[in-house]
Amino acid sequence: MMNHRTYEKDGVAVLELKGSITMGSGDVTMRDLIKDLLQKGKKQILVDLGGVSFMDSTGLGELVAAFTTARHHDASLKLVNLTKKIHDLLSITQLATVFEYYERVDEAVASFRK
Amino acid sequence: MADAHGNDLKVTIKVRSHLRYTDLLHTVLGQVARLVALPPARLDWVALSLREAVNNAVLHGNRNDFTKWVEVEMESAGGFLTIRVWDEGQGFPPEILSDPRRPENLFKPNGRGIFLIRQFTDGAEFLKGPDGRFGLSMTIDLHKGETKEESL
Numbered sequence: 001m002m003n004h005r006t007y008e009k010d011g012v013a014v015l016e017l018k019g020s021i022t023m024g025s026g027d028v029t030m031r032d033l034i035k036d037l038l039q040k041g042k043k044q045i046l047v048d049l050g051g052v053s054f055m056d057s058t059g060l061g062e063l064v065a066a067f068t069t070a071r072h073h074d075a076s077l078k079l080v081n082l083t084k085k086i087h088d089l090l091s092i093t094q095l096a097t098v099f100e101y102y103e104r105v106d107e108a109v110a111s112f113r114k
Numbered sequence: 115m116a117d118a119h120g121n122d123l124k125v126t127i128k129v130r131s132h133l134r135y136t137d138l139l140h141t142v143l144g145q146v147a148r149l150v151a152l153p154p155a156r157l158d159w160v161a162l163s164l165r166e167a168v169n170n171a172v173l174h175g176n177r178n179d180f181t182k183w184v185e186v187e188m189e190s191a192g193g194f195l196t197i198r199v200w201d202e203g204q205g206f207p208p209e210i211l212s213d214p215r216r217p218e219n220l221f222k223p224n225g226r227g228i229f230l231i232r233q234f235t236d237g238a239e240f241l242k243g244p245d246g247r248f249g250l251s252m253t254i255d256l257h258k259g260e261t262k263e264e265s266l
Contacts, residue, residue: 022136022165023133023136023165023169024133024134024136025137054158054161054162056162056165056166056169056227056230057166057224057226057227057229057230058169058224060226061222061223061224061226062223064220064221064222064223065223067221068221085158089230092230092233093214093215093226093229093230094215094220095220097220098220098221
C-alpha cells in the first residue's frame with residue numbers, strides 16, 4: 001500500500017511517497033505519478049522516499065525507469081530522504097552511482113539551481 | 115534452531131499462483147521469524163528475498179497461470195532457516211543471470227531479484243524436485259546477527 005503527495009517547492013516538483021513500493025503495490029502508481037509530472041512539463045522532479053518502508057526489485061526497477069524516462073524528457077530526477085534500508089539497496093545494486101540523492105529537501109531543491 | 119517449545123519448525127503453505135498471496139507469505143514469515151529468533155535486523159531482507167522468489171515463481175515459473183500452484187516451505191533446523199519456493203515451471207539455467215551491477219545492465223528496470231536474494235541470504239540454490247517441480251532454496255544462518263550486506 002502506498003500513499004503519495006505532490007507539491008511544488010521553488011519550481012521543483014516534489015513527489016512524496018509513503019508505504020511500500022513492491023510488485024503490484026505502488027509500483028504502477030509511482031510510474032504514473034512521474035509520467036504525469038513529465039506530461040505537465042515538469043523538468044525538475046524530486047522523489048522523497050523518507051516514508052517508504054519497503055521496496056523490492058520491482059520498486060528499484062521503477063525508480064530506474066523513472067530516471068531514464070525523465071532524461072528522455074530532458075528532465076532531471078533526484079532522490080531525497082533515503083532510509084538506511086533504501087540506501088543499502090541502492091548501494092548493493094550500485095544504483096547509488098546512478099542517482100543524485102540528498103539528505104534534506106531544501107538541500108535537494110537547491111541542487112537543481114546549481 | 116528449535117522454537118520456544120524446543121521443537122524444530124516446519125511450515126508449508128500452498129497457494130494458487132497469484133501475486134495477491136505474496137503479502138500473505140510475507141506475513142507468515144514474520145511470525146516464523148519470531149518463533150525461530152531470526153535477528154530482527156535481517157527480517158526485512160529475508161522477507162525481500164522471499165517476495166522476490168515468490169514473484170518469480172508466479173510470473174516466470176508459472177507464467178501467471180492461476181491454475182498452477184506455488185508452494186513455500188519454511189523450515190528451521192540446526193541453527194538455519196531454510197525457505198524453499200516451488201513452482202510448476204521448467205526452471206532456467208542459472209548462467210543466463212547477468213550481474214545487474216554491470217554498466218550495460220545498470221539502467222535496466224529488471225534483473226535484480228535473484229541478485230538481491232543472493233546478497234541477503236547465506237545460500238541460494240535452484241532445485242529440481244522429484245515431482246518435476248522447480249524450486250529455489252534459500253538458507254539463512256540464524257546465528258548471523260548482522261545484515262549480510264553490512265559485511266560486504
